[in-house]
Structures are given as C-alpha cells and as structure tokens.
Amino acid sequence: MATTGRDRLRELLDAVLDEEHRTLGEMAGGAFASPYHFTRQLSAAAGEPPVAMRRRVMLERSAWRLRAGASVTDVAFEAGYESVEGFSRAFARAYGHPPSQPVAGSHWLPAPNGIHFHSPTSLWVHAREHAMDRPTDLMVHHDLDDTRTLLDLAKQVPEEDYRRELRPLLTWEGEEATLAQVLERHVYTKEVWLAAIRGDDLPADRADDPAALVRRHDAVAPRWLETVRDIERRRAWDDRIVDALCDPPESFVLGSVLAHVLLWSAQRRLGARAMLVDLGVEVDMDDGDPITWLRRRAADRDDGGEGGER
Structure with a gap:
C-alpha cells in the first residue's frame, strides 16, 4: 500500500527525533533514505533541515529538563554534546543566556513549522501551527x-x-x-x-x-x-x-x-x-x-x- 504524504512526513520526523539517531546518516537510515534525499524531503515538507531541527528540539528539551532541576552536565550529554562547554555555547546562542540561568516563560524556540518538544509529557511532538x-x-x-x-x-x-x-x-x-x-x-x-x-x-x-x-x-x-x-x-x-x-x-x-x-x-x-x-x-x-x-x-x-x- 502506498503511504500518504502525511504519513511519510511523520516517518521523516520520527527519524529525526528518535533518541538513537544522533547523526544525519542515522536519521536518514531510520527513514530508509539517503542523507541527500532525506534532507531534501524534510526541508521541503517542514521548512527546516533535519540537523537544525533536531538541534533546536534537543535544546528545548534541555531547557525543560534544566527547569525541572537537572544538572547542566547531565543535560549536556543527554542532548548529544561532547562537552559541557559546547552545550553551554549552543544554549546561550539560542536563549541569550547560559544554561545556569533558568529560561523565563516558554522553553520553545522560534520554529518555522510548529514542531517542538512539549512539556510536561516529555513527548517528541509533530505540531502544526493551526492544530x-x-x-x-x-x-x-x-x-x-x-x-x-x-x-x-x-x-x-x-x-x-x-x-x-x-x-x-x-x-x-x-x-x-x-x-x-x-x-x-x-x-x-x-x-x-x-x-x-x-x-x-x-x-x-x-x-x-x-x-x-x-x-x-x-x-x-x-x-x-x-x-x-x-x-x-x-x-x-x-x-x-x-x-x-x-x-x-x-x-x-x-x-x-x-x-x-x-x-x-x-x-x-x-x-x-x-x-x-x-x-x-x-x-x-x-x-x-x-x-x-x-x-x-x-x-x-x-x-x-x-x-x-x-
């Protein structure tokens, strides 16, 4: 049976947000596509390249985890960073302050597609702007x-x-x-x-x-x-x-x-x-x-x- 466009988009998103997929190659493999076609398909459908999307959503999860009391060190490695310093720089670029400072208001970052990490349920969520x-x-x-x-x-x-x-x-x-x-x-x-x-x-x-x-x-x-x-x-x-x-x-x-x-x-x-x-x-x-x-x-x-x- 042929899959619908909506089903295929969900498959692409699931591949991006899978906990075990840390690299573009792993994401593409999870969607049974080459890295080139995977990037092209997702960018066209969601308006955001897969690596950038995963990085943003992981930072949103990190902000939520930090607010719940997790340590910066734990959150940095959970997010796939090799060092706390690298995570801190990325976090500061995204939120305008270091991770040691709580995020005021929402932990969601601006997105072109309404795809965010959603608390409190800790779900990877595919969201539409007008859902x-x-x-x-x-x-x-x-x-x-x-x-x-x-x-x-x-x-x-x-x-x-x-x-x-x-x-x-x-x-x-x-x-x-x-x-x-x-x-x-x-x-x-x-x-x-x-x-x-x-x-x-x-x-x-x-x-x-x-x-x-x-x-x-x-x-x-x-x-x-x-x-x-x-x-x-x-x-x-x-x-x-x-x-x-x-x-x-x-x-x-x-x-x-x-x-x-x-x-x-x-x-x-x-x-x-x-x-x-x-x-x-x-x-x-x-x-x-x-x-x-x-x-x-x-x-x-x-x-x-x-x-x-x-």
Missing part, C-alpha cells in the same frame, strides 16, 4: 495541560489540608470531599479507560500525594493523547469496545468514552480549583478556561516563545 482548529485536539490538549497546572498547585497545600474534607464535589462516582480524592480519581480515570481501550494494565500503585500524581499523570498523558489521535486518524469514534473490567462486561462507543472523560475532567478540574481557593492557594492567574489558555499560548507565541501546537 488548535480541531476542537477535539484543543479540548484534550487543554485538559492535559490544565491537569498538570492543578497538580503543581496542589504541591503548595500542606498534607493535613490536602486530605481535609471540604465542600463535596458530586461526580458520577459519588461525592469527593477532599482535594486528594478529586485529583487522584481525575488521574485514575484516564488510566482505567486506557486499560479498557488498549488492554493496558491498571496501575499497581495508586499513591495520591501530589508528587506521585504528577508521575502518574506524566505517564498516562502521552498514551492518552496517542490513543485519542489514533482513533481520530482511523475515524473510529463510532467503534465499540467491550470493557472486561466491568462486572458484568459492558459495551461502550469510543466517542462517548471521550465525551465522558472530558465532561468529568472539567467537573473535577473546576472543583479542584474551588478547593484550592478554599485552602488559600492563589489560582487567579489561571482560571481553567480554554479560551484563556489558548489566548495565553498565542501571546507566548507572539512574544517569540511557543511557535505552534501539538
């Missing part, structure tokens, strides 16, 4: 980003308050009266639906402290996004799955599963915000509205930060 014109993509992306924002805010809450009963939130699973309950069930929802759709194992560890929930969210988010996009590509929203995790097993339409997840996700995210406010956490700068979120991203892009979407 947000797809409502499904916008809603899923906003949900994942907003969830991470709330988990980070929850780190400010003392343990006693984190587990203190507040005004209960009513969900399809019943009342959830603590911030810990709301956030844990919010993350678990995607874990359990992925188990149903993909046959993944349910998480063995349901630790619910904020740091553990960040780890769980960062593990489930890329798999959830990949699953939603795969269903979208296959136009399989009307397909049914039989969920053997239910007793007795039940049948679900995939489109209704996504709608269910997004509905109760919005409910829990808004409820968690109310609880955070009750507990004295400042959340005024981020109200959870996708309009606000998208406007902020556009402003970051206009300021020379984020150049596109996943």
